[in-house]
Amino acid sequence: MIRRLLPPLLSGTLFGAGLALGGMTNPARVRGFLDLFGDWDPTLAFVMGGAVIVMAIAWRFQPRMAHPLFAPKFALPDRSDLTARLIGGSALFGIGWGIAGLCPGPGVAALVIEPASAAIFVVAMLAGMFLVRLTEGNG
Amino acid sequence: MxxxxxxxxxxxxxxxxxxxxxxxxxxxxxxxxxxxxxxxxxxxxxxxxxxxxxxxxxxxxxxxxxxxxxxxxxxxxxxxxSFADPLYLVIAGLAVGVGTRLGSGCTSGHGVCGVSRFSQRSVVATLTFMAFGIATVAVMNMAGLEVLQ
Structure with missing residues (x-):
């Protein structure tokens, strides 16, 4: 049980620490990064760059492993089709990200930084997710 | 630094x-x-x-x-x-919730995990949400909308 639950807890904790340290739990900084044509703040490019470099290395190890360290098998996405749903959904997500400077990870992590504001965002986000499920059935 | x-x-x-x-x-x-x-x-x-x-x-x-x-x-x-006013948080949250379900992911799944394995879907999704995020902030700034408290 602990062997199974500890990796996701540790992963989430590292993730939340990284978000806070990198400034992503501050919507002002995120909107500053998106303000490319105004007073641009490039900090987020360093956050994404650092994360992508580490993960690119991890992806080099993954095919050489018969199974994950603490699980029986890998369960990874393998789709490559570009759909209107993917692009339209990502566009809508981008609009929401731009409006408040929050995406799902920082929204949840910020529950301990600015609880009331973060909770409003997270509840609305879950409501939006639920709306998609209502209209489309289980996914 | x-x-x-x-x-x-x-x-x-x-x-x-x-x-x-x-x-x-x-x-x-x-x-x-x-x-x-x-x-x-x-x-x-x-x-x-x-x-x-x-x-x-x-x-x-x-x-x-x-x-x-x-x-x-x-x-x-x-x-x-520094967070946005509640009305903006609600609108943004709804858009993020619907958008990430339809788009099968967000900044972490597509932007970090997918881009780093050169997934075609994730690269397209990331370019799309970055472009729309940048455009949204630009349009709101042009309209003079002050979002953050």
């Missing part, structure tokens, strides 16, 4: 934060065999989605997010943050 020309930027803290996020995603991949995509994990934990990791694992990851932020806040003496 300062970045010349960008007085507000914190490149070293950003890079350190990014490396931690990368390590977190690497642990999820190599340890649990899963993608550390926060939107999908949040949907899974709340029962909105029925596919993916176990619900208990999803909750563990979600609980970790504020826990990690709390550790950084205590270690650094507080985290600066």
């Amino acid at each position: 300062m970045l010349p020309g960008f007085s507000e930027a914190a490149p070293l803290a950003g890079l350190a934060g990014g490396i931690l996020i990368g390590l977190a995603a690497a642990l999820m991949l190599l340890g649990a065999g899963r993608i550390a995509g926060v939107s999908g994990i949040a949907a899974r934990a709340t029962g909105i989605s029925n596919s993916g990791m176990s619900r208990s694992s999803a909750w563990m990851f979600l609980i970790g997010l504020p826990l990690g932020a709390l550790i950084v806040a205590m270690a650094t003496g507080g985290i600066e943050a």
Whole structure:
């Protein structure tokens, strides 16, 4: 049980620490990064760059492993089709990200930084997710 | 460290934060065999989605997010943050919720995990949400909308 639950807890904790340290739990900084044509703040490019470099290395190890360290098998996405749903959904997500400077990870992590504001965002986000499920059935 | 020309930027803290996020995603991949995509994990934990990791694992990851932020806040003496007004938070939250379900992911799943494995879908999704995020802020600034409190 602990062997199974500890990796996701540790992963989430590292993730939340990284978000806070990198400034992503501050919507002002995120909107500053998106303000490319105004007073641009490039900090987020360093956050994404650092994360992508580490993960690119991890992806080099993954095919050489018969199974994950603490699980029986890998369960990874393998789709490559570009759909209107993917692009339209990502566009809508981008609009929401731009409006408040929050995406799902920082929204949840910020529950301990600015609880009331973060909770409003997270509840609305879950409501939006639920709306998609209502209209489309289980996914 | 300062970045010349960008007085507000914190490149070293950003890079350190990014490396931690990368390590977190690497642990999820190599340890649990899963993608550390926060939107999908949040949907899974709340029962909105029925596919993916176990619900208990999803909750563990979600609980970790504020826990990690709390550790950084205590270690650094507080985290600066300026949030949008409630009306904007609601509109943004709804758009992010619907958009990430339709688009099968967000900044973490597509932007970090997918881009780093050169997934075609993730690269397109990331370019799309970045472009629309930049355009949204530009349009709101042009309209003179002050969002942050």
